[in-house]
């Protein structure tokens with residue numbers, strides 16, 4: 001069986017069902033039916049406002065965010081859900097940690113739900129660097145159906161790869 005890199009962490013039966021869906025050419029339909037809505041977050045300024053609004057709603061107390069950008073160079077396969085970096089800056093003589101969030105550019109044209117999923121994931125990393133239970137608790141606090149969303153987001157990336165491969 002060919003591996004499914006996006007679903008490497010999931011149970012074998014789940015991977016099998018995803019593979020069947022893909023091989024039957026039904027991934028696109030499945031995703032379009034479940035996630036019909038696009039979003040209007042077109043540029044970095046809008047992305048920052050979007051991320052900040054989610055943060056204010058759910059994680060007001062966490063580390064300040066100084067930047068949020070779409071990054072066209074992010075390796076979607078390796079960093080399917082963006083990256084998160086801590087940038088230390090000297091401010092008025094003391095070191096201040098502040099964070100920036102980078103979202104892979106593929107999410108600019110993805111369904112609204114997947115941009116949200118990606119942002120929720122990165123916001124949770126403001127408090128938890130590992131993918132542990134506390135991390136996923138934060139994710140489901142922000143998006144109650146986070147686990148389903150992350151899974152479907154991975155299907156979306158898989159579908160994207162499959163359709164660009166079939167066009168070459």
Ligand SMILES: [Zn+2]
Pocket residue numbers: 081121125131
């Ligand atoms: Zn992560």
